[in-house]
Amino acid sequence: MDTRKYIDSLFSDYEETSALIDFKEELRSFLDERIKALVKSGMDENEAFKKATNELGDMSAVADEISRKKKQEILAEMYMKTRNYMSTWRIALYILCGTVFGFGIIVAALSGFFTGDINASLGSLLVFGVIPVLGFLFLWLTQETATHEPMDWKRALMYVIAAGVFLFGVIVFIITYFEDSAGLPYAIATLIPFILPSSAFGAFLILTEKDRSKPWVKKQREEYIKRSRERFGDPAQEERFGLFSGALWIAAIAAFILLTMLFGLKFSWLAIAAALIGQMLILATFTKTK
Amino acid sequence: MEPKLSSDLLRGHTDTIVLAMLMNGDRYGLEIYNRILERTGGQYELKVDTLYSSYKRLEKGGYITSYWGDETQGARRKYYRITDKGRELYRQNMLNWEFTLKILNNLLKEEK
Structure with missing residues (x-):
């Protein structure tokens, strides 16, 4: 490997100040001469290169003195790396949830139009609407982002259960309300087994939530x-x-x-x-x- | 038992070692490195970053200066030259070291 390329790669994170350019040239002449001496003493070229570069140690301390780390690199580390948190199977699941949700809306609208019965729409929403919403919720909670750590999947699952029961309760409420002509009292009664406990559980989860901000976010906040x-x-x-x-x-x-x-x-x-x-x-x- | 060199102890004196190398004339980076390896019989695993940290520190403090040599053939070399301030620091560090060594020896002796 070329020593110039090697040294360039060592300092690629740093701003190319004149002092750094000067230092890189000095280090290159150091390395070249060192390798030449090692080869002269009987080493083959690759071995000599390996040994000489190994002897360098950690150049970052010197580089920190001479130049600054590129600003955009640090910014990129903070904000731009979102893409890295997105694995392929996550992307697939997000898209799947979105598609199922869209499908649910279309089916609900169509069945509403054709039967003229709101319960037909609600029934299809119950299956094709609620499930992808819960999927989104789970994905969102367990998603690591530039600013937040992901939630533990077991805890996220509890949120999903609470939300699922809640949404189920909402739809049951609406169905009951429209199903019987004397709907409202019955509908209100359905709040007790579904919406009430799931709200309580959800509130418990939210109140016991820990701060999942990443260290740099916390530091920024403190500052x-x-x-x-x-x-x-x-x-x-x-x-x-x-x-x-x-x-x-x-x-x-x-x-x-x-x-x-x-x-x-x-x-x-x-x-x-x-x-x-x-x-x-x-x-x-x-x-x-x- | 084989005696072993304490690299940490040596590393703590890199600045003084570099100054000592420059007391009798200007030298370039690799030259200083090679001399240290020679003088320690290859016992000391000196890393180049330690040495360059020292050069930069000393240069910043005004104890040494540097200039590019005018080699007509081969790679250019950067030479270091000790300043008067550097000579003074060297003498002070030597005094400190001799004094410390005496006390350290005293401390390390088995108590009777």
């Missing part, structure tokens, strides 16, 4: 909180800022209503614009002192 804290100086000032803003907006809404009644919408929007300006001024006065 944001720190920055906003620094901006306001002390908590008391932040509180005052909140109170002032609240008072401003209550006044703005009152003025808006009053102006609408007196002069109509043509002029009353000015109250909102004035409040926006006021909000900016409040922010400016509260953040400038330290």
Whole structure:
């Protein structure tokens, strides 16, 4: 392998500053000469290359001093890698769910048109509508993204069960309501076995949910909180800022209503614009002192 | 028992070793590397990154300067030259080392 290519690949993550170009040239002459010496001592060329490059160690510390890592690389790591989280079987399942869902809608619409009976539509929705929705839910929860870790599949399955029972309950409610002429009391009764427990279970799951944000997201959030804290100086000032803003907006809404009644919408929007300006001024006065 | 070289201990003195190599004249990167390997009888597994970290650090601190040689044939070499500040650092580090060595020896002796 060519030493120039090898060195280029070593530093491909770094911005090509003049200092780095200079260093790469220096390192190349180092490597070339080292390999030449090793070959002279009886090694074959490949062996010499291997040994010499092995002796380099980890050049990233030196490179960090000389140049910066390419910005777009870091950005790409953060935001652009979504595609990597999408495996082939996931893509297939997403598409399958979408197709089944579309099929369900079409069948429901057709059967509604041809029979004139809403229950026919609901029946086909129950099968072809609910199942893909649950599939989407499962895929969405277990999907790793650039910002979130995937949910454990067992927990995701519990969500799916809760949602499934809930959706089933909704459709049963509607069917019961339309089926009998004295529907409503019966329909309400169906809430008890399906919608009520599934809502409770769903609420339990949501309330016990853990933060699945990735480390860099958490760090970013902490930094944001720190920055906003620094901006306001002390908590008391932040509180005052909140109170002032609240008072401003209550006044703005009152003025808006009053102006609408007196002069109509043509002029009353000015109250909102004035409040926006006021909000900016409040922010400016509260953040400038330290 | 065979004595073994403590590479960690040596690595901690890379800057001083580099300065020592430059005390009697300018040298280029590989030359310093080769001399260290020679002098340690191949016992020291010196990695090139350790050495270049040291060059860059010393250069940044103004202890050494560098310039491209004007070889007419073969690859160009970059030479390093010690500055007055570097000589001073070398002498100070030598003093520190001798002093530390005395104390260390004292500490490592079996107590009687």
